[in-house]
Amino acid sequence: MGLLDRLTSKRPEPETHQRSAGAAEQSLFATKALGTFLRVLTLREAPVLLDLGPVVGPNVGFFGEHLGCKIFVDDVCAEIERHVRANTLADLPEAIGARCSHADASVDGILAWDVFDYLDKASAHVLGRELTRILRPDGALLGFFGNVPPKEQPSTYTKYVIVDESTLRHRPYPGARERQPVLATRDIIRLFDGLRVSDSFFMKNNVREILFRKT
Amino acid sequence: MWKRDEAVRPASGQSAGAPSSTSTASTHVEMNPSLEKSTVNIGKSVVIKGELTGSEDLTIDGQVEGTIQLREHVLTIGANGRIKAQVFAKSVVVLGEVNGDITASEKVDIRDNGSVDGDIVSPRVAIAEGAHFRGSVDMQRKGAAASPVAAKPAAVPTPAPAPQKVGA
Numbered sequence: 001m002g003l004l005d006r007l008t009s010k011r012p013e014p015e016t017h018q019r020s021a022g023a024a025e026q027s028l029f030a031t032k033a034l035g036t037f038l039r040v041l042t043l044r045e046a047p048v049l050l051d052l053g054p055v056v057g058p059n060v061g062f063f064g065e066h067l068g069c070k071i072f073v074d075d076v077c078a079e080i081e082r083h084v085r086a087n088t089l090a091d092l093p094e095a096i097g098a099r100c101s102h103a104d105a106s107v108d109g110i111l112a113w114d115v116f117d118y119l120d121k122a123s124a125h126v127l128g129r130e131l132t133r134i135l136r137p138d139g140a141l142l143g144f145f146g147n148v149p150p151k152e153q154p155s156t157y158t159k160y161v162i163v164d165e166s167t168l169r170h171r172p173y174p175g176a177r178e179r180q181p182v183l184a185t186r187d188i189i190r191l192f193d194g195l196r197v198s199d200s201f202f203m204k205n206n207v208r209e210i211l212f213r214k215t
Numbered sequence: 216m217w218k219r220d221e222a223v224r225p226a227s228g229q230s231a232g233a234p235s236s237t238s239t240a241s242t243h244v245e246m247n248p249s250l251e252k253s254t255v256n257i258g259k260s261v262v263i264k265g266e267l268t269g270s271e272d273l274t275i276d277g278q279v280e281g282t283i284q285l286r287e288h289v290l291t292i293g294a295n296g297r298i299k300a301q302v303f304a305k306s307v308v309v310l311g312e313v314n315g316d317i318t319a320s321e322k323v324d325i326r327d328n329g330s331v332d333g334d335i336v337s338p339r340v341a342i343a344e345g346a347h348f349r350g351s352v353d354m355q356r357k358g359a360a361a362s363p364v365a366a367k368p369a370a371v372p373t374p375a376p377a378p379q380k381v382g383a
Contacts, residue, residue, distance in 0.1 A: 055349075057325075057342035064340060064354035071352045078349075 027170050028163060032201040033142055033209040035165040040109060040140040040213075041067055047108040050134070052076045052115050054173075059162050072107075074099060076115040076127070077157045077175065084176045093122040100130035107134045112143040113160050114207070116191070117179045124183075128191030132214070141195060141212040145188055148206045150179040185210075259295040267300075276311070286320070294328070307337075309346075316350075 041047045041063075049069040051059070054077060063069040079099060083092045096119075110131055116124050131141060144160075146153070155178045159171040188210060189197060195212035202208055254272040257263070261277035268284040275283075276293035283290060283302045290304040296311030306322045309329035317323055319337040330347040340352050 055342055055346065057344065057346070060340055060342055060352055064352050068354070073348055073350065073352070075349060 029168050029170055029205055029207075030203065031166055031168050031209060032203070033199050033211040034162070034168065036199050036211055037109060037111075037140050037142045038067070038165055040138070041069060044108050046070065048072070048106065049109045049111065050074065050102070050107045050131075051111045051113075053111065053113040054078065054157070054159055056159050056161050059160075062162055069109075072102070077118060077177075080115075080118050080177050081157075081175055089120070092120065093126045096123050097126045097130060100127070100134065102134040104133055105136045105139075108136055108139045110135060110139070110141040111160075112141060114144040114146060114158060116143060116183065116188070117146045118157070118177050120180060124191055129193070132192050132194045135195070135214045137214050139214050140198070141192065141214075143188070143210050143212070145183055145185075145208045145210065146179055146206065147182055147202070147208055149182060153179055155179075259293075292329070 041049065047067065047069050049063055050072045051063075052074055054075045055073045060071055060073070063071050076096070076099075079095060080092065083089050083095065112131065116127070119127060135141060154172075155175060156172040157175045157177075159173060161169040161171060163169050183191075185200075185208065188208075192212050195214050197210060198213040199211040200208060201210075254274060255269070257273070257275045257277045257279070259276040263277065263279045264281055266282045266284070267273075267279060270285075270287060272289040272291075273283075273285055274291040274293055275298065276295040278297045278299075280299045281301075283298070283300050283304070285304040287305055289306045289308065290302060291308040292298055292311045292313055294310045296313075298311070298313045298315065300313075300315045302313065302315060302317045303319075304317075305320050307317050307319045307324070309317075309323070309325045309331055312330045314332045316333045317331065317335045317337070319335075321337070322339040322341070323335050323337040324341045325331055325343060325346040325348060327343040327345040329343070332347075332349050334351045334353070336353045336355060338354055340354060342348055
């Protein structure tokens with residue numbers, strides 16, 4: 001029994017990818033790095049988790065009730081969307097920096113999901129620096145980085161719903177911001193100066209899952 | 216049922232148009248304990264500034280600014296409710312907007328289109344799809360040590376042929 005088997009009694013077939021979920025454009029995708037990320041949290045007493053994606057009820061319930069996390073939800077995509085609609089993207093780096101008010105080394109785990117795919121380089125560097133600052137030693141940061149040029153993808157954000165430790169349900173929702181040009185892996189690593197790559201996987205759905213740890 | 220004073224007034228009135236001019240003195244709106252089990256409704260034209268305490272379930276469709284204390288009862292923020300307050304209750308259901316921290320001894324339930332900007336402390340939290348939330352959630356798990364998953368080999372995901380290690 002895996003850690004997240006408690007979350008759901010219905011475990012998908014391991015090789016089931018992009019399974020149709022009816023009219024809703026939802027799909028199940030395998031994840032490799034999430035399990036390691038969860039194990040980092042379970043080894044901590046009362047871990048503090050920062051989720052940079054939109055709030056997802058089942059995830060909050062799981063992290064709060066089952067893992068005993070204190071969860072901070074700070075939807076960076078919502079901030080991006082606000083700036084796109086207000087045509088103030090030039091102010092985004094400053095706004096991103098101002099949002100991150102956590103103390104140094106105060107967070108055990110960060111779920112960055114794919115938010116870096118939507119940031120310009122300046123904003124990505126600001127966010128990467130701030131996340132590195134607030135992560136505790138031995139803490140973990142999980143990021144998903146697309147590997148498909150933006151023109152080939154629809155303009156949507158994605159909610160990631162944890163099904164179990166090796167499966168995520170993707171829930172796309174519309175947005176005005178397109179994904180930015182694909183980041184090279186070396187450039188991703190440079191965003192988090194002070195963190196080391198613990199695990200990295202190139203998934204069938206063209207996503208690079210990278211787990212960073214703070215030394 | 217309600218002791219109304221100048222802090223409880225129709226929004227259509229002159230003072231409701233300029234709520235910031237209201238005195239910041241604490242205002243207690245006490246509910247009748249004899250009406251326990253009943254539910255009180257604050258309509259959407261009502262604006263309250265100050266401290267709201269009671270011993271009945273309460274539904275707010277108006278505006279409240281200050282503090283709300285219903286420690287043994289259920290507070291429902293209706294779809295038209297606009298709350299800018301610290302909230303303490305047994306259970307809180309949010310269909311409208313809350314700007315402030317929520318502490319509930321049983322449950323916080325943010326429904327579809329509900330919005331909370333603030334920190335939540337409650338043993339159970341439910342957030343519906345379509346709800347907005349920004350802040351922290353603390354479910355106060357006490358004494359339950361985190362599961363030592365790393366010590367359980369079965370919990371470790373076995374390598375599957377699908378994903379490949381990134382070479383870089």
